[in-house]
Amino acid sequence: MFNKQPLADKLRPKTFDEVAGQAHLIGQNGIIRKLLDNGRIPNMIFYGPPGTGKTTVANIIAETSGMQLFKLNATSASVADIKDVIGSADNILSGNGTLLYLDEIQSFNKKQQQSLLEFTENGKITLIASTTENPYHYVYNALLSRSSVFEFKSLEPRDCIPTLKRALNALNDEFGVKKNADDDVLRAIALTAGGDVRMSIGIIENSFYVSGDEISIDDVKALLPSVVGHYDRDGDTHYDLLSCLQKSIRGSDPDAAVFYLARILASGDILSACRRILVIANEDVGCAYPLASVVAYAATESAKAVGLPEAVIPLANAVCILATAPKSNSAYLAYHKACEDIAKGLGSTVPTHLHSPAFEGYKYPHDYPNNYVEQDYLPKDLIGRKYYTFGNNKTEQLAKSYYDMIRKAAK
Secondary structure, X not given: OOOOOOHHHHOOOOOHHHOOOOHHHHOOOOHHHHHHHOOOOOOEEEEOOOOOOHHHHHHHHHXXXXXXXXXXXXXXXXXXXXXXXXXXXXXXXXXXXXXXXXXXXXXOOHHHHHOOHHHHHOOOOEEEEEEOOOHXXXXXXXXXXXXXXXXXXXXXXXXXXXXXXXXXXXXXXXXXXXXEOXXXXXXXXXXXXXXXXXXXXXXXXXXXXXXXXXXXXXXXXXXXXXXXOOOOOOOHHHHHXXXXXXXXXXXXXXXXXHHHHHHHHOOXXXXXXXXXXXXXXXXXXXXXXXXXXXXXXXXXXXXXXHOOOOOHHHHHHHHHHXXXXXOOOXXXXXXXXXXXXXXXXXXXXXXXXXXXXXXXXXXXXXXXXXXXXXXXXXXXXXXXXXXXXXXXXXXXXHHHHHHHHHHHHHO
C-alpha cells in the first residue's frame, strides 16, 4: 500500500522550538513569541517565500492560545466562506476567540479584503493572512494598517539540517531500519531546496526510498540531476565560487563573472548568489554607480520570486551590469575608518545642537543658500576627522565638485 500522507505533514512542528529558522520571530527573544507570552495576539500578515513556516506558526499560535482555528485559501475562497467563519465564531466552541488563517491573501481583490475589516475591528475574529508577495503592494491599505506585518526569511542550509535529521529518524522508525546521511548530503539537500523546508523534506523522503543503508549524494543527484550535479561534497568549492564571482565583478570581467554565476546556480543555490550580488553592488560598485544596489535588489528579488531555471535571467543581468559598472569602495572604507575610532572610545558624546527634540543652536540648512551652512556635526573629539574620500570616478567627482562649490560659497 502506498503512503499517501507527505512526511512534511507528519513532521509539522507542534512548538516554536521545533520550527526551522525564523529566530527573529519565534526564537526565545522573537517578537511573535514575546507577544504571545504577554497574552497579545494582534491581526497579523506573514510574508515570505514558500516553505518557511508561515502556516506552521499560525497553527502553533492557535494551539497555544486555545482559539478555534479556521483555514481558508484565497485562491479558492469567497466572501461567503468568510461569512461562514464569522457565523461559526458565535458558537460555544469559540470561547477563547476565533482565529482565521487566510493563505495567499494577495489573490483576494479589494472588495473581498474589505469584507474582513468589520470583523477584525470588532474582535469577532483574529486574522492571520499569509502571502509570498510584498504585502505593501497587494494588501488593502485599511487592512494593512490594522495588522502587524512579519517577514519570514528564507532559511540557511544549516537551519534545515536539524529538520532533515528528524525526518530521517522518523522514516527509520516507520520502516524499522537505520539508514544514515552525513551532514554534507543533508546540506546538499537543503541547498537544492533553496530554503524551502517542505521541499527539503520531500527530497530526503524520496532519497530514502531509493538508497541503501547510506543516503549518498549520488542518490540525491539521481532524483534531481540538473540541479545538484555540481554540488561540492566538501563545501569548499561552493564558497570558493562565491569568492571568484565577487573578485571577477570587482575586476570588471563580465565573462568570468557569468561563468562563476553559472557554476553557483548549477548547485541550485539561488540564495547565496543573491546575497553575494547584493554585497558586491554596495561594497565594490558603491558610490561610483548609486543605482547598482537598486539593480541588484530588483534582480535578486525577481530571481527568488520566479525560482530556477528562470532565476538565471535576472541574476545574469545583474552580474553583467555590475561587472561593467565603474567601481568604488569609498563608502565601505569610510565606514571601517569610523569603526576604528568608535573602537577607541572616541565620539561618545554627540553635539548638543543635534539632540532631539531641543535642537538648541542647530542651523537648518534649508534656510541658507544652496541648502548649506557651516556647522559641526561630529562629536568634539572628532571634529575635522575625514572618513570619506571621493572616489576617482565620474559620479563621485561630480559630487565632489558640488560639495566643494557649496562650501566655498558659504565662506
